[in-house]
Amino acid sequence: MTASNPPLLSLLLLLLPSLSGPTSRNSVRRTVAETLRAASLACAAVAVLLCLVNDRSDGARWDALAALVVGACCIGAWAALTRRTPPSGPPSPAPAPLPAPPAELLRNPVDWYLAAGMVLTAVAPWAVFRFAAHEQIEFSAVLLGGTLLGLWTGIVLALTVKKVLVRPLSKTHKLLAADAKAGRVVAVRFEVGSAEWIRFVPEDSTELIDPKLDNAQMLKVRDAEGKWYGVHGLHKDPNGPDHARKQLAVFGPRYAGEPVWMLWPQRWELVLAVVRRWRNPAYPVAVVADTGEMIWGYASLDYTDRYLTDPANLRATAPGLRARPVLPRPYFRPAVHGPMLLRLAVAAAALTPVLLDTVSGGLGALLGLLAATALMDAPFAARRANSRTPDPSRWNVPPVEDFRVPPPDRTRS
Numbered sequence: 001m002t003a004s005n006p007p008l009l010s011l012l013l014l015l016l017p018s019l020s021g022p023t024s025r026n027s028v029r030r031t032v033a034e035t036l037r038a039a040s041l042a043c044a045a046v047a048v049l050l051c052l053v054n055d056r057s058d059g060a061r062w063d064a065l066a067a068l069v070v071g072a073c074c075i076g077a078w079a080a081l082t083r084r085t086p087p088s089g090p091p092s093p094a095p096a097p098l099p100a101p102p103a104e105l106l107r108n109p110v111d112w113y114l115a116a117g118m119v120l121t122a123v124a125p126w127a128v129f130r131f132a133a134h135e136q137i138e139f140s141a142v143l144l145g146g147t148l149l150g151l152w153t154g155i156v157l158a159l160t161v162k163k164v165l166v167r168p169l170s171k172t173h174k175l176l177a178a179d180a181k182a183g184r185v186v187a188v189r190f191e192v193g194s195a196e197w198i199r200f201v202p203e204d205s206t207e208l209i210d211p212k213l214d215n216a217q218m219l220k221v222r223d224a225e226g227k228w229y230g231v232h233g234l235h236k237d238p239n240g241p242d243h244a245r246k247q248l249a250v251f252g253p254r255y256a257g258e259p260v261w262m263l264w265p266q267r268w269e270l271v272l273a274v275v276r277r278w279r280n281p282a283y284p285v286a287v288v289a290d291t292g293e294m295i296w297g298y299a300s301l302d303y304t305d306r307y308l309t310d311p312a313n314l315r316a317t318a319p320g321l322r323a324r325p326v327l328p329r330p331y332f333r334p335a336v337h338g339p340m341l342l343r344l345a346v347a348a349a350a351l352t353p354v355l356l357d358t359v360s361g362g363l364g365a366l367l368g369l370l371a372a373t374a375l376m377d378a379p380f381a382a383r384r385a386n387s388r389t390p391d392p393s394r395w396n397v398p399p400v401e402d403f404r405v406p407p408p409d410r411t412r413s
Contacts, residue, residue, distance in 0.1 A: 029081060030329065036078035037330070041116045043071030048124045051131040056364070060357040068348055075341070078332065085331035087253035087394045095290040101187040101261050102321035105177045105286050105294065107167050108247075109327055115164045121379050122156035125149050125372035128347070132354045132368020136361050145365075149372060170234075172275065172284035173296055176265040180286075180317050186264040187315045188307050190229065190287075193220035195252025197390040201402040213400060215387070217248050219287060219297065220396075221262065223307075231262070231285055231297040245386060246328040247295045249394040251287070254326075261288040264299075268308045272301070283308075286323065294323040335389045340382035347374040 050064040126149040133142045162168070169177065179185050198216045205211045218230040233248050263286040265271055275281040282298035307313055350371040353359045359367060390397050 033078055033082050033329075036074045036081065037113055040071045040074035040078065041113065041120065043067045043074060044120050044124070045116075047071070048120060048127045051127040052123075054131070055134055056131065056136060056354075056357065056360070061355045065352065065355045068351075072348070079337065080332075082331040083334075085329075088250060088329075090254065090256075090258060091291050097259065098261060098288065098290050098292075098318070098321070100318040100321070101180065101185055101263050101315060102288060102292070102323040103180050103183065103317040103319050104322040105180050105263070105288075106322065106324050107169055108296070108325045110165060110167065113330075115160060117379060118156060118160040118164060121375065122153045122160065124375045126153050128351060128375065129365075129368045129372045132351070132371070133365035137365045141365070145369065152376065169296070170284065172265070172271050173286075175267060175271060176263065176284045176286060179266040180263065182266075183317055183319075184266045184314060185317055186266060186268060186308055186313050188223060188262050188313050189259055190221035190223050190262050192252065192255040192258055192260055193222055193228070194256055194396040195248045195394060196220050196230070197395040197397045199397070199400045201400065201404060203403045205404060211402075215390075217245055217395075219248055219252055219295070221260065221287070229262075229299070229303060231287055231295075231299050232282070233295065233297050247326050249391065250328050251289075251293070251295050251326050253394050254293075255289050258289060260290070262286075262307075263288065264304070264308060266314065275301075288323045292321075292323050293326045295326060333386075333389075333391065336382055336385045339385050340378045343374040343378040343381055347371040347378070350374070 044067075047064045047067040050061055050067065054061060054064075126146065129145055129149055130142075133145060176185070196218045198218065199213050200215070201211045202214050216232060218232045221229050221231065223229060233245065264283055268283060271283060275283070281301055283301060283304050285297050285299045286294055287297060288294040347370075350367040354364050354367050354371075
């Protein structure tokens with residue numbers, strides 16, 4: 001039995017009879033989903049602002065509680081609307097092949113929802129604790145807690161500016177972008193296979209029973225001779241957007257079976273001289289579809305030389321042709337969003353008696369501290385879950401590899 005849409009969302013879709021095509025209806029659903037995400041963030045911001053500008057002496061804060069309830073309803077509606085979102089299919093109609101690699105390779109776009117969420121993550125714990133503890137416990141305890149949470153606020157805001165808003169490329173990717181803009185890159189046409197979620201036991205693992213698994217994500221592609229090649233997403237950044245998983249999960253299913261350009265820098269020998277000293281040396285690459293969508297990534301040194309050393313692969317880029325990184329569209333996954341929503345629920349439950357002014361003194365301050373702690377961990381709980389749980393509708397998940405055991409051909413005498 002197929003789950004139906006919530007009544008309010010179904011009514012909204014029925015009020016748009018002219019949008020009968022699948023593309024139009026999907027566009028409406030995306031618009032509604034984005035509106036619900038924005039509304040939930042706005043409600044959270046209102047609640048945080050009310051905690052900042054008011055004190056416990058002002059009485060019960062029904063307005064802040066109402067903002068939290070409306071925000072929770074928006075989150076629930078978004079989850080119900082997007083929980084069965086399928087991966088994006090191939091572009092229709094099929095685009096004309098790009099005649100040459102693009103000359104402009106853009107940085108990853110700003111994720112404004114992520115930026116707003118991180119600002120709330122930075123400010124909300126401090127605001128909640130201040131509201132709950134101010135004039136309720138000893139000033140020295142308030143000052144200590146406020147100082148620690150203020151330090152948290154400063155660190156998260158600084159990381160948000162650097163990682164989410166400024167979005168710096170690595171030095172090797174900047175070189176690739178500069179070579180493309182200057183007019184020449186190494187470029188080869190490939191066919192996209194799938195987005196691969198590789199699970200493996202690290203070489204240094206000493207566990208014999210149920211060893212801890214690590215994972216890596218890559219885009220599997222095939223050249224004109226049928227040889228497979230892998231592109232890993234941008235290196236994992238614990239303090240920045242998770243581009244490796246989010247973008248590959250969109251790009252792989254969308255362009256499976258479609259041709260793409262694979263770009264390496266013209267000055268690859270200079271890159272090689274530098275990256276050899278890295279712990280995990282790799283070439284910078286850009287994968288560009290014929291629609292102009294692209295992903296940044298890295299490729300192994302071992303399997304790339306055959307493309308870089310062929311003079312026929314050195315190509316001129318097309319001036320004015322621009323490639324833009326693919327934009328992920330979030331959708332609800334219980335295994336990923338559940339841990340985050342659980343922490344938000346704990347924070348709301350702890351804060352409710354404080355907002356209703358039914359507790360005071362040390363108990364109120366303790367509940368405020370509990371709410372602040374839950375709010376601090378909420379987004380990182382979702383990130384941890386996303387790093388462990390692949391979506392089989394978007395990823396191909398091969399069997400676990402044990403890197404401690406040599407392949408069979410190496411064990412033969």
